[in-house]
Amino acid sequence: MNWALTLDLLGTFFFAISGSLLAAQRGYDIVGSLLLGSLTGLGGGVIRDLIIGVPPTAFAEPVHLAAPVAAAVLVFFLASGVERYSRPLLIFDAGGLALFCTTGTVKALEAGMNPVAAMLLGVTTGVGGGLLRDVVANRDPQLFNSSDLYAVPAFLGAAIVAGVWFTALPNVVTVFVAAIVVFVFRVLSLHFRWRIPHAKGQPKMGRASE
Amino acid sequence: MNWALTLDLLGTFFFAISGSLLAAQRGYDIVGSLLLGSLTGLGGGVIRDLIIGVPPTAFAEPVHLAAPVAAAVLVFFLASGVERYSRPLLIFDAGGLALFCTTGTVKALEAGMNPVAAMLLGVTTGVGGGLLRDVVANRDPQLFNSSDLYAVPAFLGAAIVAGVWFTALPNVVTVFVAAIVVFVFRVLSLHFRWRIPHAKGQPKMGRASE
């Protein structure tokens, strides 16, 4: 098993845990937990592969399905009461984000994309699964929650990987270090509620009409 | 007209009816009814074809557009008051699910996918249109409603078709029988409110924070 596949499976597993935890919070049954975990874990990668133009690995390599199955089983048996806490969901989501924004950039560069497009695709891969999860579960996406930073660490991780590409081939060490940076950045932003400026005007979540 | 196309059109028509009925419930106009019906009827197949890597049949074979048009017209002229009842929507949705999870698996197998991936793609095709319908109409997806079974019959239908693939080529009889099994299973689960275990903890639809 090569390192790219290992990191991909780990990212899928982390995101799938976040999906299954949200399913538990929402009172979905075990099949709903498996489905939301699968969508979260595999969704970003499917979008990535469709845009690159290769057969989605989630289908081409069925080993990817083991990750959401393991996640759903784990959450089902171990998560007694854990769904009352939102922190585990956020931590696993941060792990998936860190791995997918970096490995997504690598896959795009390997497919011959220019570095700017590769960065964009890395960010899309990183935020895609969580966005699908939140949209399908009918809640305001984590991605747009302005009380912490979500896309900024993903941009940073994708930029590190794309930057290294100019000097050397990204390898397991590069990607792993970049992923750690993203993860730590994201968790610190959650803990300290780092923010960035809002567009001027109204505060939060208001809806206005003329 | 071959049988695969016939079943595909029938599934598209059933799902389109469900979409147009939801549109009527929501007070959309006839164009909104046509659009929601089209998205529901054609959405699962477009996802299926993009993942397989062939041109989406909804666009390659415009005859597919006849199904949502017929569905929107039917619902418009015949549905006086029917939108007050959720049962017709559920029955037509079950018909679409039954046909798409089985024919989706066949298409995936014919495209050379391994049986596990073909099953997954069959389930994705079956639940995809209804999920798009519910997400776009901004309601909690039927797929995750834990008071009945939705994905389980789809898995069963896809598994029957993939299983037969090992012994013989799935033909119209195989697919039709599998679809009937899915449909009956789904309708019985609705009628008797069959359930499967929840992840432990909170009851339904609650949202929690730390």
Add this chain to the structure above:
Amino acid sequence: MNWALTLDLLGTFFFAISGSLLAAQRGYDIVGSLLLGSLTGLGGGVIRDLIIGVPPTAFAEPVHLAAPVAAAVLVFFLASGVERYSRPLLIFDAGGLALFCTTGTVKALEAGMNPVAAMLLGVTTGVGGGLLRDVVANRDPQLFNSSDLYAVPAFLGAAIVAGVWFTALPNVVTVFVAAIVVFVFRVLSLHFRWRIPHAKGQPKMGRASE
């Protein structure tokens, strides 16, 4: 720079402005504004290119990313208070709709699609970005708002372009005139609240159960 790319960039910019304005209304930060603008501006085109089967231009030609960046910066610095008004969002959305439904039809015809499929893909391209914007921001899609016309002008624009295809190659004049027709039609429908018949029965947005 050819005219097709120019119109494409302009449409992307208009849609991106509408996404960034919605982000401002919702209180998203500048990164959320950039992301929602990008999804709105680039989403329809990515769907179009995936269905046609070519690499999405948003990734193949990074110049497309300039449009949402410019839109997010503009909204951030100039939009003080503008997010209290829904009209600018609707006007820019109409501009994006007008350009994308016409250029989407051209791209589909150039890719060898039959005229009916090309019309459908033009409409899909036109309404896709705004639908993604509304779904991701968790609000009832503009597309289904039955107090004005949204898809009808898009169908008209796509039909004009596909009709001209039979007599001559659509060129910049054809597409531009068709886009103007769509834009004016859409704005008039907003101003005069043109409507089309509803499916019989209940009024608006009600949800019913048996």
